[in-house]
Amino acid sequence: MIRYADSVVTIAKLRGDAVCVSTMTQSGYWAKESKRPDLDVYISNGMSKASSVALGIALGRPDRKVLTLDGDGSLLMNLGSLVTIAGMAPVNFYHFVFDNGIYAVTGGQPVPHRADFKALALASGYRAAYDFDDLESFVTELPRMLREPGPVMVNLRTVAESAAHGVDQTWESNARMPKQMRVVQAALAKGKQ
Amino acid sequence: MLALRPQVPSTLMGGLEEGAGSMKHGILRASRLVETLKGQGVTHIVALPDSETSHFHNALRAGKAIDLVPVSREGESIPIAAGLWIAGKKPVVMIQNAGLFESGDALRGMALGINLPVVMFIGYRGYNRHGDTPDTAAQFLEPFLHMWRVNYYIIESDDDLDRIPLAFQRAEKTGQPWAVLIGSEYAPG
Numbered sequence: 001m002i003r004y005a006d007s008v009v010t011i012a013k014l015r016g017d018a019v020c021v022s023t024m025t026q027s028g029y030w031a032k033e034s035k036r037p038d039l040d041v042y043i044s045n046g047m048s049k050a051s052s053v054a055l056g057i058a059l060g061r062p063d064r065k066v067l068t069l070d071g072d073g074s075l076l077m078n079l080g081s082l083v084t085i086a087g088m089a090p091v092n093f094y095h096f097v098f099d100n101g102i103y104a105v106t107g108g109q110p111v112p113h114r115a116d117f118k119a120l121a122l123a124s125g126y127r128a129a130y131d132f133d134d135l136e137s138f139v140t141e142l143p144r145m146l147r148e149p150g151p152v153m154v155n156l157r158t159v160a161e162s163a164a165h166g167v168d169q170t171w172e173s174n175a176r177m178p179k180q181m182r183v184v185q186a187a188l189a190k191g192k193q
Numbered sequence: 194m195l196a197l198r199p200q201v202p203s204t205l206m207g208g209l210e211e212g213a214g215s216m217k218h219g220i221l222r223a224s225r226l227v228e229t230l231k232g233q234g235v236t237h238i239v240a241l242p243d244s245e246t247s248h249f250h251n252a253l254r255a256g257k258a259i260d261l262v263p264v265s266r267e268g269e270s271i272p273i274a275a276g277l278w279i280a281g282k283k284p285v286v287m288i289q290n291a292g293l294f295e296s297g298d299a300l301r302g303m304a305l306g307i308n309l310p311v312v313m314f315i316g317y318r319g320y321n322r323h324g325d326t327p328d329t330a331a332q333f334l335e336p337f338l339h340m341w342r343v344n345y346y347i348i349e350s351d352d353d354l355d356r357i358p359l360a361f362q363r364a365e366k367t368g369q370p371w372a373v374l375i376g377s378e379y380a381p382g
Contacts, residue, residue, distance in 0.1 A: 021276075041279065046302035049272035053303070056276020056284070059237070059262065080265030084273075087263060178307040185279045 086125030
């Protein structure tokens, strides 16, 4: 099994100037490791929609890699997005699923069933899909996977770590997501000039 | 999404039938809408087809100037549009009223919640001008939009197309989504 913190460190080291769209538990770990906060979108107030936002960015900026850090519970709520993504076939799209079998932010309740996300991605039409349950193999393979044309799914069998508390829903935290989206929008516009 | 044919008054349907070409005011031409969207600089249409929009999709494919992003379920359309907007593009959403109901949480979190200035074209399934419709998709649409505090215009023919530039202006000015309800079936041509 892989720990969130270790996998996120690995992804952050190799992200380059890729945009990263993360959701739920992954966002907390990513925020600690990211060296490009101007290219990070956190979906804290749009349940299950990280992969869809990431698809929009990938289609709008085909010159940039787009990573999405999704959860198994989140993806199960938006499973049709796999087929939508496969249909558009963005070559710059990399879909990481943190597959821990629980809804971490709500206290660790189990998801309805442990699905085979690699099989689902391939059956939906992703160009490639991988499944890892040990960090060493993931660290070894990640550089190659990020060179492959997308859409690529990387399913990470992750240790179930229930969040200490749920997603923040304060006035300040809710104001953060739209502000951060505009930061990324400005960074992408600048990068295009 | 299955759809009922809207119960459009006979005066509006006249232009769609052979030999009734003089009643131009009753027609909403798909190609005119595509041209209007091109004029607004729209880059992408994030859509799930319904029975009222088949001519529109044909016109869009023929025009090729705007990219179509087909979705598997309507709830994806608003977050995909949000992503395109972050990327500097100008998307619109095009779904049916029943699909808008399905998209409730996406509308809350990913449009209203981020001040997304997107125009949403909503097929008004079951609409008729007299308001007597058995279709609950029509009965609930306007109350639904009122509840979410989303403003809208209703379009029934080419004569109403001037509402569309206004919808884009309003969305930009208010930083909020704006709906355009399509009250009649698109006509070919």
